[in-house]
Amino acid sequence: MKIENKVFDELQPGDTASLRRLCTQDDLIVFANVSGNHNPMHMHDADGDGDGIPEAIAPGMFVGALVTAVLGNVLPGAGSLYRSQSFVFHNRAHAGEELESRVTVTDKNEQSRTITLATEVTRPADGALILSGVAEVEAPRVKLSYSSHDLPGLVVQRHRHFEKLLARAAPLPPLVTAVVAPEEPNALGGALLAAEHTLITPILVGDPDRIARTAEEMGADLSSVEIHAEPDHDKAARHAVALVSQGRAGALMKGHLHTDQLLRAALDKATGLRAGRRFTHVFVMDVPGLSHPLLVTDAAINIAPDLKTKVDIVQNAIDLAISIGIDEPKVGVLSAVETVNPDIPSSVDAALLSKMAERHQITGGLVDGPLAMDNAVDIAAARVKGITSPVAGQAEVLVVPNLDAGNMLAKQLTYISHAEGAGLVLGARVPIILNSRADDDMARLASCAVAALHHARITGAV
Template identity: 75%
Template sequence: MLIENRTFDELSVGDTAELKRLCTQDDLIVFANMSGNHNPMHIADLDGDGDGRAEAIAPSMFVGSLISAVLGNLLPGAGTLYREQNFVFHARAHAGEELISRVTVTALHPETSRVTLATEVRRIEGDVLILSGVAEVEAPRHKIRLNTHDLPGLIVQRHRHFEKLLEKAEALPSLPTAVVCPEEEKSLGGALLARRHRLIEPILVGDAAKIRSTAEALGADLDGIEILDEPVARLAAVRAVALVAEGRARALMKGHLHTDDLLRPALDKATGLRMGRRFTHVFVMDVPGLAHPLLITDAAINIAPDLKTKMDIVQNGIDLARSLGIELPKVGVLSAVEVVNPDIPSSLDAALLSKMADRGQITGGLVDGPLAMDNAIDLGAAKTKGITSAVAGRAEVLVAPNLDAGNMIAKQLTFISHAEGAGLVLGAKVPIILNSRADNDMARLASCAVAALHHARISGGAA
């Protein structure tokens, strides 16, 4: 943004300037953190006065700060310093409303280089006066032109994609879910939280005494929840898989046991949940600042997948993306390079998977590779490399060359970029919710929401 000021000598009574600004939910969050004012009346998803509705009222001083933007950027502009300001607030502004801030010069004071200006902020829809007042500022004496494009930007650490998934999933019937060994606070608490959000109806399978003791420590009520007593973890997993065969459970959820112990009975050729496709894991990531959910696969099950396994990894990733509402998922198959190099096996696999999708062996999405990480998700990087593709720079599903790479991508996004990750195992007859011991409440909720949405699509909405 190029700003150029108007010096005191260039000003005249009657000069005016204005700026338009859409007030967003993120604005309210940034202002709350910056000012320290955490009044729930000003937080978009909180009910600040107990009337059952979220108010999302813009703080009055946030609205007032829009006047300073006009003064500092336009009139008089760069170099301006406040001396006085008074405000009268006539109405309230809310998140989602477009506002216009306007200042008008009413008096000039040559002896002090001060300027008096009338100030106002209006809601554009309906031309409603929100704020009026008078400002006195010291105007600049020297001409300044400044490009502000290097000003550091802000990314609000909100998980808007998961919030939307939760909203969609909460509208579905609760998914009957066998929760295996929920014998410590996070695993049991996550299952009970998902029940309160009407995402799942848990059947708790494990050591009943430990489950009840954990519930007591949480202060949680287990009334109305079925508990099947099986103290041995591997046998609890077998019992949970049997619940699916009996039609009583439509999903599995990992509790406090090893992933291998959970998946072994699910993979049993005679009594398990196989359906002709490899089990593969998908992280659904909500990355702050990214305009869409990002799916990472496989980061937890297949260590060094061959081409045949990668076909299933890609197809499972596409199927899950479609369940989340991405109509034509764009799949970037990752390598260290974006050209085929015979010495880099992952680049060969990526090219073959791309061609297989072109020939209809992989369906439901657009697949391209090899792509490096940068040009898979950043359009500018793709253009710089001269890559012309419907996927490059726009990938919604990232297929890692092996488990090491996939796990590192997911963990880096979580612990460096402050992303949340929901984990799901696909390829089985029912979704398998695979949470990490380190997952917080949002990650556990999102995993259940993803499972519910996927089940709803593949089952045609049947409970």
């Protein structure tokens, strides 16, 4: 966008200019970090006045800064410098509201080469005056014309989607969960933390001495926690599965044992938890800057899935997405290209999965593929490629060609894009919570919240 300033001689009383800006929760977080003002009245998730409701009031100086955007960019524009500014605050602005800032030239001082401007910020939705004031600025002396600056982008690292999942799961009764081999701090700590948040009621299955030593090391009290003694990990996994079969538990949670030990017990044809579909893994990811949760599947169990397995991968992911509040999940089936190429098997599988969804062999979501990564998640990239689809550019579920691709994608999102990932195994009679030792507290809580929400939906509790 071309921007041109106005020098002193061009300015006349009555000249006016305005800009509009949507005030977001992220704006308030950025302002708190930059200014050092951490007043809870301005935070989207804090209650600053004790009424039990987060206020999310835009700080006065944030609103005032919208005036400076007009002064510095438009009128007078580039080269302007403040002499003084006064503000009177008439109403409060909040996150989620659009604001309009306006300046109007009221006087010129030939001797000091300064101008005086009336300044105001209003809320167009109802016409409310938020602030008014008077600015005195040194007008530009040199005529400048330039393109608007492309500033470095800011990504606010917060768990907005996981916070919503925790809030959504909060009213549910705690999900009784058999935790297998919680014999080190991460495994035991995650279960106890989820119990504190009333997401689960843990039953600990493992070596009681190791569990006790771990609890002592953490300073945790296990006096009210049910513990089943089984030092052998294979037997502990089978015991936990038996608790589910007996109706004692509604979920499994991996502790300090190998994933294949837990899944072997769950997959046992005689005593396991098979429910008719392949076991598949889903990462529910909270990616900074993305407006919705992103599900990635399968990144942990099925190494090189055939078409039949991919049908279960897609259906399980759709079912989970619905459980966490996505009414009609948009599923992008990934390949290296967005056209069907017989030499690229993943593109053929993607097209078949898309057609199967059209014929209701896969239900509950919109499925499209093949899609390359860019045109699956970026609407502009999809438009450039001429792809018209309700999924392209806005996929909420990404189905990868194989485990290698899924694992790399999930870890790139985690370690490069600073995403958080909640891990769940689906296809069993109950959710299986699969955490990594590298997961932080929020990821562990989110995994339990996702399991509780899915269990509640499949059992008819919600």
